[in-house]
Amino acid sequence: MATITKVRDKWLCQVRKKGYPSRSKTFSSRADAVAWGRSIEADIARGTFVASAEAEATTVAEILDRYLLEISATKRSGTSDTGRAKTLKGHVGAYKLTALSSSILATYRNDRLKVRAPQTVVHELNLLNRALRIATSEWGIVLPGGIPRIVKPRKPEGRDRRVSQTEIDALISGTGSPELASVISLAVETAMRRSEILSLRKERIDRLRHTAFLPKTKTDKPRTVPLSSRALVIVERAWGTSEGDTGPLFAVKPGSTTQAFVRAVRRERKRHEKQCKSKSVPPDGAYMVDLVFHDLRHEATSRLFERGLGIMEVAAITGHKTLDMLKRYTHLRAEDLAKKLG
Template sequence: MATIVKTPAGTWKAVVRKTGWPTNAKTFRTKRDAEDWARRTEDEMVRGVYIQRSGSERMTLEKALERYLSEVTPSKKPTTRKAEATKAKQLIQHLGKYSMAALSAEVIAKYRDTRLGTQSKRGLPTSNNTVRLELALLSHLFTVAIQEWGLGLTFNPVLNIRKPSPGDGRDRRLSADEEKRLLAAVNNHSNPMLGWIVRIALETGMRSSEITGLRCHQVDLKKRVVRLADTKNDSARTVPLTKLATETFRAALENPVRPKDCNLVFFGEPGKDDKRRPYAFTKTWGLLKKKLGMPDLRFHDLRHEAVSRLVEGGLSDQEVSAISGHKSMQMLKRYTHLRAEDLVGKLDKLERKTTKRSKQQADN
């Protein structure tokens, strides 16, 4: 039965008690609202569908994201942890004061449209992919809240809105002149590790984190392979090395300034805790590419370049994916951009073969 009482503050408190269910109470401004809630709650209890919503009504998105970052995010990779913290800041800035129960599909769709219309710190429009990933974080937050936190949420509102398309992917390729100037600059840098890292990226298509995180025992110069255990998609793979990549690794492993107690192939200076971590070259890379007049060149574009060259060299999609670590052919296509001028030569060869075959058939 429900009990409706007036409080000293002039509001109305509804208390619902029913066998088999915990006592529930809620305060309203009017008596009618209290009666409606009590009637609806009792009806849901009778039908066995009542869900305690007070948790989701009290918890704001800001508090929910703080809990997510402290309980869920730490189990992920360091790069993912950093990225999720950045995405959470944007969500909190725009939606942080909403309760989890108040975050409807309409509210989230408005957030999506607002974000797509804003500019990044670099003055560029916020990309579709950035907003899509922010919504992915919000969606997983709701999934965890529903399945594990018991907040009384019945559905994930992010699933009911349109997501921005991921886009066509970057198609930045290095010209011969750019590559020449880039390699000259990194090879002349005071720290030879920068040049070695760039050359290895171009020769192997390995990611920046995969290269800088390498330990000496992972590089097998005799068999000319690098064994990667910790990759972005959590799948171990073995990367074959070209002759140039092998010699580059040899130079890196024979680095005369490597500390005896450090088995990182590319190592940085000791931190405040006296531990050495992978060589951090992000700032140096940013300054260098601007100096060379290539401000739009990202280090990850070197991976694009390497994968495209593997395809242009005649390797099959399966062979390229085994080297690059792409799990799907669709994803591999986004990273592969063939130069049209290179395809012209192949078309000429194909035409000559076709003409020769036709002539032979005519002679016969």
């Protein structure tokens, strides 16, 4: 079956067998050509032969580009894949699919962990894994050795940052932006994500039934968020600052909101330090420290439980898919639990 031919200074091995696609490969030595031919023949004899010509001609970068075009573009969270794919292509994009190995991915993982958090590296590896799965299951690309597997970095424990009411009040009163103040207040009252709050449209808010409909969410499942009386007051205030009964409730963009929030946190921290200095007392080491916008969702979720709502009720409000996901966002105060125990 295997035919070895010398072509100039190389050795060409060709394997042909009826019922199987022909295979050929060039080597610098005759011994390597013979060994390769025998391995292909052995695979055919065992019935484990697979045609991997396309995999040998396709790079990791090409698979990622196709995944971004055909798969990521159809997902709401697809924009996040673009940056991750760029990083992957910069490190392993030049490898042919048949050359990509577990050891190469392990090196990538270890190098990335030196400069990025474990969760970031997990997201990158998951993207590559999804692209390879689609390539093998739907695009007809065969990987003789299967999809390379490695131990993924261990995810960090969920954040346990509780945002005090003092911090919330300081941010609302000190931001200088009425819209940001309303967004912060609504986040604490409803547990909605930043993107969900900023996507609110007037025509999807039912002020009589106290509900807000979210047709697009991070989980790609629409949901209706109940609005408490306090949340409705915030909505009414924001409603009054814009014209008409249709259109966005807020005019700000997600990126601008995050930047404004970060500036407000820093400003309030400096103000706190200045006040403490004037009183000759040490500043609170936790006040306005390690605080991000998403912590407001954590705080709101915990408060829902503390108000006596059950797991299913809270999940219906927050949109969490599983109990494990919900637990990562819920941090109940021990003293509050002690009061319930009596």
